[in-house]
Each structure stands twice: as structure tokens, then as C-alpha cells.
Amino acid sequence: MTGAKILAFGGYQPDKVVTNDDLAKLVDTNDEWIRSRVGIESRRVAADDETVTDMAEAAGAKALAASGLAPSAIDLVIVATCSPLVPMPSVSAIVAHRLGIVAPGAFDLNAACAGFCYAMDTASNAIAAGSARNVLVIGSEKMTSWVDWTDRSTCIIFADGAGAVVVGPTGGDEPTGIGPVVWGSAGDQGNKITVTGRTGSMRQDGQAVFRWATTAMAPVALEACRRAGVTPADITAFVPHQANLRIVEAIARRLGIPRERVADDIVHAGNTSSASIPLALSRMAEQGRLQPGTPALLLGFGAGLSYAAQVVTVP
Structure with missing residues (x-):
């Protein structure tokens, strides 16, 4: 069986920065209170018209470019997400199409904050079993779509963004680069x-x-x-x-x-x-x-x- 390894990374964050002082205008909080409890100084928030799919595409494009692979070399796309606004169509299929990846296997995976690690193991197993050659794995979330901005326990924590990796096979006697989950x-x-x-x-x-x-x-x-x-x-x-x-x-x-x-x-x-x-x-x-x-x-x-x-x- 072939092993799997990470070939490249890619990340994307929205432009809008929301500071703790900004949140203090919305709820009863302040910069010191937030830093002392959760360690956050600022977070990124997606634009109203910016979607989980848009962010997944941006991160996936960076990872694909960094890997040096052509879109045709990718035959499986997995998007880990728990925050799409609609359950279908899948984020993964639309992202694959936008990136020029033709007819890959594509599915979304929801294990919430553990989703990326679940997706990584799924990609590794697909390569080991011969079901895929190279896999694009993306985690993308617009958590602020589900945040109540008057709820101090959540609005100070959650934010938006996407990250991606390209996973490919190991060569020759090279040990696997993704360990057992x-x-x-x-x-x-x-x-x-x-x-x-x-x-x-x-x-x-x-x-x-x-x-x-x-x-x-x-x-x-x-x-x-x-x-x-x-x-x-x-x-x-x-x-x-x-x-x-x-x-x-x-x-x-x-x-x-x-x-x-x-x-x-x-x-x-x-x-x-x-x-x-x-x-x-x-x-x-x-x-x-x-x-x-x-x-x-x-x-x-x-x-x-x-x-x-x-x-x-x-x-």
C-alpha cells in the first residue's frame, strides 16, 4: 500500500478585522476581559456576500499552486465545514469546478472543529487504498453566520477563514507522512x-x-x-x-x-x-x-x- 504525505499548504483570511474594542461597542466586554479569558486580540470576519465556498476556493487555489500540481492531477476534493448556509450543493464540488479540477470525487465532511483531521485521515486512506492519487483537503468556515452578536460567550471567539493542503503519495521506500489517526x-x-x-x-x-x-x-x-x-x-x-x-x-x-x-x-x-x-x-x-x-x-x-x-x- 502507498503512503501519503502533505505536499503544500494554503490559507485565506477575509479582509475585515474586528478588534476587541469593536466588540466592546456591541456587548458588555473589553479588551482585557477577552484577552485574559480566550487570548484573542482580533479576528477576521467575512463580508456579507463572501461564502464558505469563496474562502475554500481561495485557500485551495493557494495550496494547489504551491504544490506545483496541475488541476488535472487532483482526483478527490474534501471540504471540512460545519457552517455552510445551505446543505447542498456541496462546497467541495463547486470549489473543484472553480479550480478547474474536472470530475473529481468530491464531498463535504462535518466533524466541526475536528473536521480537518478527519478529512486528512480520509485523504490518506484514499491514497493508500488506491482510490485517489492526489487529494485537495480544505477546511473552510464562516462561523460568524451563526453567531449572535449580543451573546458575549460566543461573539468574542468565533471568526471566518479557510486553510488547505494538498495530499499526495509517498515515493519508493519513503515512509508515510501522515500517521495513524x-x-x-x-x-x-x-x-x-x-x-x-x-x-x-x-x-x-x-x-x-x-x-x-x-x-x-x-x-x-x-x-x-x-x-x-x-x-x-x-x-x-x-x-x-x-x-x-x-x-x-x-x-x-x-x-x-x-x-x-x-x-x-x-x-x-x-x-x-x-x-x-x-x-x-x-x-x-x-x-x-x-x-x-x-x-x-x-x-x-x-x-x-x-x-x-x-x-x-x-x-
């Missing part, structure tokens, strides 16, 4: 993050999610390392879902991963759900914070409650 769910806590009805707003029990993430996710990450044959000391980049800076730092401490190796995209990007991991990867690559050929640890977790972790090799 460790995934699962806690459906008994599914009511902690919800959207009620087709026009409802997002609601979450922030304290319950915080306790769950900071206690349950470190063992998942450790198991992903074990299955990949590495230790946390070997990890050169830890890229967890950018849910809350306090959660990110708490998990990193439990794993013993130094702060400088930990993604902190949430500070200026906010929580973009399934887009947060690929967007953070793209940002770290741009900043020169990724070391090619070394192991990076990905960890997604969120509504469902669903989670997934895997070790990947930095391209």
Missing part, C-alpha cells in the same frame, strides 16, 4: 456546543468545553504520537485546534511541548473551527516556524463532541 467522540456531551434549527445561533457551555478539552485531549495527542512512533520531545510543531489560547497552552504544558513550537494563530485569527488547523499550519509556514522533514502534531476537538489527532511530516 486517533479519533473519537463524546456524544453524551453533544449539548455543550449547539445550533438549534436552520436559523438558530450558536450556543456553547464554555466552561464545560474548557474542562473537557484540557483534561481529555492530552491523552489523545499522546496516543497519536505513540502510534506514529515519536514522543512529544520529537514534535517540532504542535498545531491544535485554535479554540482558546488558554486551552491550547494547557494541553501543550501537559504534553511538555515548548511554547515556541505551539501554534497561536487564534490571537489574530479567532476560532475558525475546521479551518483553524490548516490556517495555522499555513501561517506557521509563512513565518518560517516549520522545519521540513520533521514531525508535527495535529489535534482537533470541538462540537459533537468530536476529536482527532495525528502526526504528520512537514513538507
Whole structure:
């Protein structure tokens, strides 16, 4: 069986920046309160006419260009998203068409904030099984479409954006570049993050999610390392879902991963759900914070409650 690896990254953020001071004009909050609780200084918000599909296309185009592959080389497109305004047509099929990818397999995947890691494993397995040669994996979210801007518990956190990777086969005796996934769910806590009805707003029990993430996710990450044959000391980049800076730092401490190796995209990007991991990867690559050929640890977790972790090799 053929292994799989990441070939390239791509990221996209909307132009509009919303600061904590901007939010203080809408709800009872202030810059210090937001920074101390979730670590966010600013976030990006999509324009009214900017869609999940538009952002997925922008990120996917960057990843495809960076990979050096022609659109004809892509035969599967997976878009992880939980925030499209309509359930069909799928975001993936429209994005593929816009990018000039002819007749690929295409589907959307919803595992909320863990969606990108689920999609990565799906892409890796498709390549290993011979069902696909090269896969475009995108996480794209317009979370602000589902935010109640008078609800302080959610409007200070969520934001919009997209991130993408191209996944291709390993060559010869090259080891696989996408390690075994460790995934699962806690459906008994599914009511902690919800959207009620087709026009409802997002609601979450922030304290319950915080306790769950900071206690349950470190063992998942450790198991992903074990299955990949590495230790946390070997990890050169830890890229967890950018849910809350306090959660990110708490998990990193439990794993013993130094702060400088930990993604902190949430500070200026906010929580973009399934887009947060690929967007953070793209940002770290741009900043020169990724070391090619070394192991990076990905960890997604969120509504469902669903989670997934895997070790990947930095391209």
C-alpha cells in the first residue's frame, strides 16, 4: 500500500478585522476581559456576500499552486465545514469546478472543529487504498453566520477563514507522512456546543468545553504520537485546534511541548473551527516556524463532541 504525505499548504483570511474594542461597542466586554479569558486580540470576519465556498476556493487555489500540481492531477476534493448556509450543493464540488479540477470525487465532511483531521485521515486512506492519487483537503468556515452578536460567550471567539493542503503519495521506500489517526467522540456531551434549527445561533457551555478539552485531549495527542512512533520531545510543531489560547497552552504544558513550537494563530485569527488547523499550519509556514522533514502534531476537538489527532511530516 502507498503512503501519503502533505505536499503544500494554503490559507485565506477575509479582509475585515474586528478588534476587541469593536466588540466592546456591541456587548458588555473589553479588551482585557477577552484577552485574559480566550487570548484573542482580533479576528477576521467575512463580508456579507463572501461564502464558505469563496474562502475554500481561495485557500485551495493557494495550496494547489504551491504544490506545483496541475488541476488535472487532483482526483478527490474534501471540504471540512460545519457552517455552510445551505446543505447542498456541496462546497467541495463547486470549489473543484472553480479550480478547474474536472470530475473529481468530491464531498463535504462535518466533524466541526475536528473536521480537518478527519478529512486528512480520509485523504490518506484514499491514497493508500488506491482510490485517489492526489487529494485537495480544505477546511473552510464562516462561523460568524451563526453567531449572535449580543451573546458575549460566543461573539468574542468565533471568526471566518479557510486553510488547505494538498495530499499526495509517498515515493519508493519513503515512509508515510501522515500517521495513524486517533479519533473519537463524546456524544453524551453533544449539548455543550449547539445550533438549534436552520436559523438558530450558536450556543456553547464554555466552561464545560474548557474542562473537557484540557483534561481529555492530552491523552489523545499522546496516543497519536505513540502510534506514529515519536514522543512529544520529537514534535517540532504542535498545531491544535485554535479554540482558546488558554486551552491550547494547557494541553501543550501537559504534553511538555515548548511554547515556541505551539501554534497561536487564534490571537489574530479567532476560532475558525475546521479551518483553524490548516490556517495555522499555513501561517506557521509563512513565518518560517516549520522545519521540513520533521514531525508535527495535529489535534482537533470541538462540537459533537468530536476529536482527532495525528502526526504528520512537514513538507
